Amino acid sequence: MADRDHPLGAMAHPGAGVLRHMPECLALPASKRAALIDSSRLMQIAAGAPLPDGVDVACLLSGRLAVLKPMPDGRGHIVGLPGAGAVLGWTAGAGNGAATNGYDITALEPCELALLDRGLFCDLLQTLPDLEQRLIAQVLDEAEAARDWLRLLAQPKVTDRLAGFLMMLGRELMPGDGVLHIPFRRADLASYLGTRKETLSRAFHQLEAEGAIRILDPAAVQILQPALLEDMAGLDAEDPPAPI
Amino acid sequence: MADRDHPLGAMAHPGAGVLRHMPECLALPASKRAALIDSSRLMQIAAGAPLPDGVDVACLLSGRLAVLKPMPDGRGHIVGLPGAGAVLGWTAGAGNGAATNGYDITALEPCELALLDRGLFCDLLQTLPDLEQRLIAQVLDEAEAARDWLRLLAQPKVTDRLAGFLMMLGRELMPGDGVLHIPFRRADLASYLGTRKETLSRAFHQLEAEGAIRILDPAAVQILQPALLEDMAGLDAEDPPAPI
DNA sequence: CGCCTCATTGAGGGATCTCAAGTTGTGTGG
DNA sequence: CCACACAACTTGAGATCCCTCAATGAGGCG
Numbered sequence: 001m002a003d004r005d006h007p008l009g010a011m012a013h014p015g016a017g018v019l020r021h022m023p024e025c026l027a028l029p030a031s032k033r034a035a036l037i038d039s040s041r042l043m044q045i046a047a048g049a050p051l052p053d054g055v056d057v058a059c060l061l062s063g064r065l066a067v068l069k070p071m072p073d074g075r076g077h078i079v080g081l082p083g084a085g086a087v088l089g090w091t092a093g094a095g096n097g098a099a100t101n102g103y104d105i106t107a108l109e110p111c112e113l114a115l116l117d118r119g120l121f122c123d124l125l126q127t128l129p130d131l132e133q134r135l136i137a138q139v140l141d142e143a144e145a146a147r148d149w150l151r152l153l154a155q156p157k158v159t160d161r162l163a164g165f166l167m168m169l170g171r172e173l174m175p176g177d178g179v180l181h182i183p184f185r186r187a188d189l190a191s192y193l194g195t196r197k198e199t200l201s202r203a204f205h206q207l208e209a210e211g212a213i214r215i216l217d218p219a220a221v222q223i224l225q226p227a228l229l230e231d232m233a234g235l236d237a238e239d240p241p242a243p244i
Numbered sequence: 245m246a247d248r249d250h251p252l253g254a255m256a257h258p259g260a261g262v263l264r265h266m267p268e269c270l271a272l273p274a275s276k277r278a279a280l281i282d283s284s285r286l287m288q289i290a291a292g293a294p295l296p297d298g299v300d301v302a303c304l305l306s307g308r309l310a311v312l313k314p315m316p317d318g319r320g321h322i323v324g325l326p327g328a329g330a331v332l333g334w335t336a337g338a339g340n341g342a343a344t345n346g347y348d349i350t351a352l353e354p355c356e357l358a359l360l361d362r363g364l365f366c367d368l369l370q371t372l373p374d375l376e377q378r379l380i381a382q383v384l385d386e387a388e389a390a391r392d393w394l395r396l397l398a399q400p401k402v403t404d405r406l407a408g409f410l411m412m413l414g415r416e417l418m419p420g421d422g423v424l425h426i427p428f429r430r431a432d433l434a435s436y437l438g439t440r441k442e443t444l445s446r447a448f449h450q451l452e453a454e455g456a457i458r459i460l461d462p463a464a465v466q467i468l469q470p471a472l473l474e475d476m477a478g479l480d481a482e483d484p485p486a487p488i
Numbered sequence: 489c490g491c492c493t494c495a496t497t498g499a500g501g502g503a504t505c506t507c508a509a510g511t512t513g514t515g516t517g518g
Numbered sequence: 519c520c521a522c523a524c525a526a527c528t529t530g531a532g533a534t535c536c537c538t539c540a541a542t543g544a545g546g547c548g
Contacts, residue, residue, distance in 0.1 A: 185494070
């Protein structure tokens with residue numbers, strides 16, 4: 001197993017902080033749970049920092065990550081925004097490679113990760129079909145989310161794509177006051193949305209002019225009319241309908 | 245179990261045709277395999293026809309399907325193009341609903357499906373962890389493919405998106421002569437690629453003018469310069485690089 | 489302050505959308 | 519076989535949107 005003098009491995013009760021947040025997708029019988037928690041270590045990642053190498057199986061306790069697909073030009077393309085409860089690296093034994101399966105993973109906010117022992121976790125998978133089913137459901141949810149991104153990017157107008165992006169970002173991330181923090185620079189967000197930073201900037205200000213949002217600073221907007229954003233992002237009626 | 249007088253259930257050796265094509269992802273011990281094949285029925289779907297209601301667990305033996313995510317306007321958005329070997333509906337027990345999990349599934353070509361017995365299949369899943377791992381790998385591959393679609397749709401230019409689409413469509417579907425059948429109407433394909441049918445038509449003819457393809461008829465093109473298409477679809481160098 | 493990065497704004501040209509008309513191919517009925 | 523209707527694709531023209539290049543703020547840092 002890994003060394004015990006990990007940056008955060010020396011704390012007196014390694015499982016205490018983990019236990020407090022352990023997500024429901026890892027609900028387990030008490031004995032198993034205790035063993036898993038006992039073998040876990042807590043890792044914290046600063047906003048903007050990448051997932052360190054060597055992370056094997058891990059569970060995201062708090063914060064939000066960005067999963068980027070590496071591109072030939074050295075940058076990445078946003079591909080998913082897993083939140084608390086996501087389990088990383090558990091599929092590696094299923095035929096893939098490392099914990100991140102070849103993706104770049106970066107923290108969008110300060111994140112807490114529970115590093116789990118692979119051997120123990122794989123044992124749990126084999127003995128608890130229920131756990132495996134929950135993790136499969138998680139993978140299916142991620143695939144579903146990727147398909148929502150597809151629908152979003154298929155909007156012909158940049159302003160509509162931005163509206164959809166804000167809705168997706170806010171769906172699980174927005175506090176009550178409607179203030180949404182945008183954890184991307186303009187150039188990166190533009191790349192994800194299939195446009196350029198200048199056009200994206202204009203799209204932000206157009207949404208503001210239409211009263212849908214208010215720009216607090218380049219990295220934060222207040223959602224004023226979610227319904228308006230949904231309209232722009234959603235349906236665009238076209239020609240007469242027809243089957244394939 | 246289901247009735248035995250299914251349109252194709254009355255054939256003398258229901259498993260014979262299935263056995264011939266049974267994909268490797270369903271490789272099983274001989275006895276299990278025989279039982280599964282014995283309980284299966286063969287279904288054929290014409291090109292353009294939707295997957296009939298009531299299909300539970302099924303394995304695609306030949307042909308290609310389109311998975312469409314239903315949209316508010318009644319049309320769907322293309323979300324995946326599973327080919328032979330895909331297993332449908334096996335995740336329903338994992339928390340979701342029907343065989344198609346809420347997607348519209350349509351045959352792009354004449355397809356052969358093996359309809360499997362759910363109870364038997366679930367038993368197999370529980371007793372053969374290897375099988376489940378292969379199916380999980382399949383789900384992960386689908387998620388991966390959805391992410392490729394994301395990259396494709398993030399291209400700012402319609403011609404580039406079309407080039408990428410042709411590459412994706414041809415990756416597993418192209419015969420040796422490079423003639424690619426396009427199983428979508430212009431308006432639908434335009435919707436999937438985030439543009440309009442007129443612009444898409446012009447993009448096709450631009451690709452032809454550049455010598456990358458030759459338009460045989462509206463539903464078939466010959467790929468003349470795959471490398472050129474890859475270039476257009478692939479990398480688009482942008483501003484100076486930077487982390488998130 | 490100088491220097492850097494990032495966001496914004498402006499201007500011009502190119503790409504795309506939209507509406508409209510023309511073309512092709514197919515099936516139907518005489 | 520031909521006339522016709524119909525659907526899908528193509529082409530054209532003008533308006534709009536977007537990309538590109540360039541210049542200007544705004545903020546952080548030595």
